[in-house]
Amino acid sequence: xxxxxxxxxxxxxxxxxxxxxxxxxxxxxxxxxxxxxxxxxxxxxxxxxxxxxxxxxxxxxxxxxxxxxxxxxxxxxxxxxxxxxxxxxxxxxxxxxxxxxxxxxxxxxxxxxxxxxxxxxxxxxxxxxxxxxxxxxxxxxxxxxxxxxxxxxxxxxxxxxxxxxxxxxxxxxxxxxxxxxxxxxxxxx
Amino acid sequence: xxxxxxxxxxxxxxxxxxxxxxxxxxxxxxxxxxxxxxxxxxxxxxxxxxxxxxxxxxxxxxxxxxxxxxxxxxxxxxxxxxxxxxxxxxxxxxxxxxxxxxxxxxxxxxxxxxxxxxxxxxxxxxxxxxxxxxxxxxxxxxxxxxxxxxxxxxxxxxxxxxxxxxxxxxxxxxxxxxxxxxxxxxxxx
DNA sequence: GGTAGTAGCCTAGCCACCCTAGGCAAACCA
DNA sequence: TGGTTTGCCTAGGGTGGCTAGGCTACTACC
Numbered sequence: 488x489x490x491x492x493x494x495x496x497x498x499x500x501x502x503x504x505x506x507x508x509x510x511x512x513x514x515x516x517x518x519x520x521x522x523x524x525x526x527x528x529x530x531x532x533x534x535x536x537x538x539x540x541x542x543x544x545x546x547x548x549x550x551x552x553x554x555x556x557x558x559x560x561x562x563x564x565x566x567x568x569x570x571x572x573x574x575x576x577x578x579x580x581x582x583x584x585x586x587x588x589x590x591x592x593x594x595x596x597x598x599x600x601x602x603x604x605x606x607x608x609x610x611x612x613x614x615x616x617x618x619x620x621x622x623x624x625x626x627x628x629x630x631x632x633x634x635x636x637x638x639x640x641x642x643x644x645x646x647x648x649x650x651x652x653x654x655x656x657x658x659x660x661x662x663x664x665x666x667x668x669x670x671x672x673x674x675x676x
Numbered sequence: 677x678x679x680x681x682x683x684x685x686x687x688x689x690x691x692x693x694x695x696x697x698x699x700x701x702x703x704x705x706x707x708x709x710x711x712x713x714x715x716x717x718x719x720x721x722x723x724x725x726x727x728x729x730x731x732x733x734x735x736x737x738x739x740x741x742x743x744x745x746x747x748x749x750x751x752x753x754x755x756x757x758x759x760x761x762x763x764x765x766x767x768x769x770x771x772x773x774x775x776x777x778x779x780x781x782x783x784x785x786x787x788x789x790x791x792x793x794x795x796x797x798x799x800x801x802x803x804x805x806x807x808x809x810x811x812x813x814x815x816x817x818x819x820x821x822x823x824x825x826x827x828x829x830x831x832x833x834x835x836x837x838x839x840x841x842x843x844x845x846x847x848x849x850x851x852x853x854x855x856x857x858x859x860x861x862x863x864x865x
Numbered sequence: 866g867g868t869a870g871t872a873g874c875c876t877a878g879c880c881a882c883c884c885t886a887g888g889c890a891a892a893c894c895a
Numbered sequence: 896t897g898g899t900t901t902g903c904c905t906a907g908g909g910t911g912g913c914t915a916g917g918c919t920a921c922t923a924c925c
Binding site for chain 1: 701780781782783785788789793794797812813815816817818819820822823824825826827828830831834835836837838839840842844846847850851853854855856857858861862863
C-alpha cells in the first residue's frame with residue numbers, strides 16, 4: 488500500500504489549477520482523487536468536505552492576488568497606482584478564471600477576517616491617499632472602485648459586453664480615466 | 677395515471693422561486709419533480725436537461741428586470757433616470773437573489789441576442805441621452821455603468837462590504853452621485 | 866362515436882459525485 | 896522492538912442527472 492504523498496497544500500494547488508481549466512463548479516473531490524491516483528474516500532482524511540476545497544481555492548487566490556497587487560503598487564501613487572492596481576486585478580482574473588470565480592464565494596466572517604482580503608482593503612485605501620478623501624467618502628470610494636473592477640471583469644468574462652464591437656481593453660482604460668476623474672473631483676453632498 | 681399538468685412555463689416559474697429560496701446551484705430537476713408530485717424522469721419530457729432549466733430562469737429574470745426598469749424609467753431623464761434605473765436594478769437583485777444569480781450564467785450568443793438583454797442595453801443608452809455623450813464614449817460609459825451596478829450588487833450580496841460598518845445604502849447613493857458626476861463631465865482623451 | 870396517434874406520465878437502471886464507517890499497513894517514535 | 900499515528904483502502908448508502916422503453920389518458924379525425 489504505497490503512499491501517494493497527498494497534502495492539503497498539494498490538493499489546494501491542484502484544485503486551483505483544475506478550477507482554471509474546467510471551472511470551479513467542476514472541481515470535484517472525485518476528479519482530484521483520480522489526479523492523485525487515490526480513491527476519493529481517502530481525500531476526506533485531508534479534507535472535511537467538498538466545500539472546504541472551494542474555500543481553500545478562494546483563500547489561495549486572495550493571497551496570490553494580494554501579492555500581485557502589492558508588487559504592482561510598489562513605488563506608485565495617484566492615478567499611476569490606480570491603474571496598476573486595476574490592471575493587476577483584471578489580469579489575474581483573466582489568467583485564473585477559476586480561482587477568480589472561487590474568490591466570490593461567501594466566506595464566513597472569521598475566515599474572511601483571517602484571509603488576505605484585509606490586505607486588499609488596506610491597499611485600496613492606500614491608493615486613495617493620493618486623492619485626499621476623508622471618511623465617509625473614502626469608504627464610499629473604496630466600494631465604488633471595487634464594484635467597478637469586479638463588475639467590469641465579471642461582465643467581460645460572462646460575455647456581457649459581446650454585443651458591441653468596441654474592444655473591451657479600450658473601454659477598460661477609459662473607465663479607469665473616468666474613475667480617476669471622479670476620485671479627483673469627488674462630489675460633495 | 678392522473679396528469680400533473682406540468683408545462684415548461686410552470687416549471688420555469690417554480691424553478692425561479694426555488695432559486696430565490698435556496699440558490700440557483702440547488703435548483704435541481706429532482707427537487708422540482710418532487711414539488712410537482714412527479715418522478716424526475718418525467719420532467720425530461722418537458723426539458724432537455726438541467727442546464728436548460730437554469731437558462732430559462734435567466735431569461736425569465738432578464739425579462740422581469742427589463743419590465744421593472746422600463747417602468748422605473750418612464751417619464752424620467754438625466755440623473756433622475758440614472759437613479760431610477762440603478763435602484764430598480766439593485767432592488768430586483770435583492771428581492772430575487774436566485775434569479776439574479778441565474779442571470780449571470782453564460783448564454784450562448786443566439787439565445788442572448790433573442791433575450792431581454794437587448795432591451796437592457798437600449799434602456800441604458802437611453803439614459804445616456806441626458807448626458808450628451810457620443811461614440812465611442814457612450815459605449816464606454818454604458819459599460820462602466822453596468823459594471824458599477826453589477827459589481828456593487830454582487831459584492832454587497834457576497835458580503836464584500838461587511839468589514840466596514842458604513843451602511844451600504846449610503847455608499848450606494850454616493851456612488852450614484854459620483855457616477856452622475858463623471859457622466860456629466862466625461863473626461864476627454 | 867370508435868379509433869389512431871400523440872402527449873404525459875411511469876419504472877428500471879446506469880453513472881457520477883459526496884460522504885461515513887471501519888480496516889490494515891507503512892512510517893515514526895520511544 | 897513494539898506501540899501509535901498516519902495515510903490509504905474497501906464497502907456501502909444517499910442524491911442527482913439522464914436514457915430507454917412501456918403504459919395510459921387525452922385529442923382529433925373519419
